[in-house]
Amino acid sequence: MLPIIETIALRQMASGDRLYLQVYKFIGAQPGKKVYIQSNLHGAEIVGNAVIHQLIEFLLTLNATSLVGEIWLVPVCNPMGTNERAHHFSPGRYCVYEAKDWNRIFWDYEKEADDLVAFTKSQLHIDLEVVRQSYLTTIKQQFAKILEKINSSVGVPYTELFRYKLQSLSLDADYLIDLHSSTNQALNYLFYFRNREDSAKYFLFNDGILLDKYDGDAFDEAFIKPWLALEACFQELGRDIRFDVEAWTLELGAGMQINPDSVAKGVWGVKNYLAQKGVLQISGFPVEETKSHKMKFSSRSKITKYYAIAGGMIQSRIELGSSVKAGDRIYQILSFNKESQLPSVIDVCAQQHGLVYDVSTNHAVNEGEFVLGIVS
Template sequence: MLPTVSTIPLRHMASGDVLSLQVYKFIGAHPGKKVYIQSNLHGAEIVGNAVIHQLIEFLQAVNDTDLLGEIWLVPVCNPMGTNARSHIFSSGRYCVYEAKDWNRIFWDYEKDTDDLLAFANSQINFDPKVVRRNYLTAIKQKFDKLLEKIHSPSGSPYTQRFSSKLQSLSLDADYLIDLHSHTNQGLNYLYFFRNREESAKYFLLQFGIQLDTYDGDAFDEAFIKPWLALEECFKQLGREMRFDVEAWTLELGTGMQMNPDSVEKGIRGVKNYLAQKGVLRISGFPIESTSHEMSLKLKTVVKKYYAPTGGMIQSRVELGNSVKAGERLYQVLNFNKEGKLPTVIDVSAEEDGLVYDLCSNQAVNEGEFVLAIIG
């Protein structure tokens, strides 16, 4: 099966060059779900590009009769971020011109409407498929109005133009997968949303973090938040409604690295998820996920540690280690300009947990991130 490849102009630069997106669309012989997968929204988080490359190669060997629906793949989805450099380091987490995180700029329909409960009430007796179709129409109508403002004669900031491009590709998807990694050093896991715990296990990762608090500005949040809100409205009206709409952010290891283990876990998890959801019929999948031990945690149990003073980090606990409350996490070798000898400060864990995120730079100023633990 060969993909349809389309190139979408993204930004015209002062130099005359044009930055673009490239979308690979695999269309099955049978109708079904739409899956949207993108990578590299943050500049240093490149491992997802290898996952998408392997997916492209894999899907070319799949018969179109074994794909129910369609899969859209968008690697290197943020060329501005990917190309950003500070000396030899790939930063690209922020749009420096507007001082915004590239993954905190997306349009949230729920914030742009005030009649969700009334809409739910008007659909209370409808079949879920009809409700989904009607709701998606309402979302698209509001999105079209947003596009009119963005492309008005007065223009709009680039982050709005960029975010609207990605959202226009993914707005009508059923399943959305945003491939990230840590800008620092990190483990392989995913972020997920309420009532999607069972599907989270399909990715076969070590653990998942449920976003029990979020503002809707991140890519996955903006996609699924309106559907979660509508489910809640139906619940208030006395009807349980669960839409088959899911959004995931996979965090695959360390930034600025194409780590083979993270790539392998990413491609294996995505294949298994697509097979479990009935999108792909492929040999070896789905893998029975009930036997897979996956720890599911709430985002609110994450504890981040910041340097109490400036200095050099030493004797730090290793990534992936479990720690107990009171156990030393790291030391700060602190220098001063007061005519005194250097001091070493111990920092201990406030509670039990797993070390899943470490800063790459072991020279820290006071108040800078050092590591994160999930309990």
């Protein structure tokens, strides 16, 4: 099966050079769900590009009858961030010109949906798929208004143009998968939204973190937040429904690295998820362990990030993936001074039980800089 390859102009630079997006669209023999997968929204988080490459290589081996619906893949979805450098390091988390996180800029329809209750009442006894299409049409109509401003002589800041390009590709997807990694060093895990625990298990990850607190500005949040709001509104009016619309952020290990284990975990999980959802009809998937797979679920609100209480050098830090108890020493700071005193070593202990899921790459810290994260 060969994809349709579409190249989309993204930005013209002062030098005259242009940046582009490239979309690989695999269309199945039968109509069905639309899957949108992108990678490298943050510049240092490159591992997802290898995942997408392996997915492309795999899909090329399939017959179109093995795909029900369509899969759109967008590697290197943020060339501005990917190309950013500071000496040997690749930061790329922020649009430095506008001082904005690349994954906190997206358009959230729910913030504009002032007629949600009225819409829900009008759809209270309508078939679920008809409701979905009506609501999607409403979202698209509102989204289309953004283009008027983009095409005006006034123009818009680049982050608004960029978000429009990505969201126009993904707005009508059924399943959205955003491939990330830590900026530092981290485990493989995923972020998920309420009432999607069963589907989360299809990725076969060991750990999942519920986004119980979010503002809607991240890519996955902006996509699913309107649908979660509509589900909640239906429930308040006495109809318990759930749309087959899902958004996932897969966190695949460390930044600035392509770890083979993280790539394999990502590819295996995505294939199994899509097979379980009926998008891929392939031998060996979904794997038998899917139904019995055990996954630990935590909440974003239960994450504690530890920041250096003094400047210095981190030593004797607990290893990534370790389980800790309250009171356990989790790291030391070797702290120097300019006060005619000998260096001191400061022990820092955990305030709660939990799993060390994220640790800083740099072992030299200024006071107030990130050292590690623990999720309960």
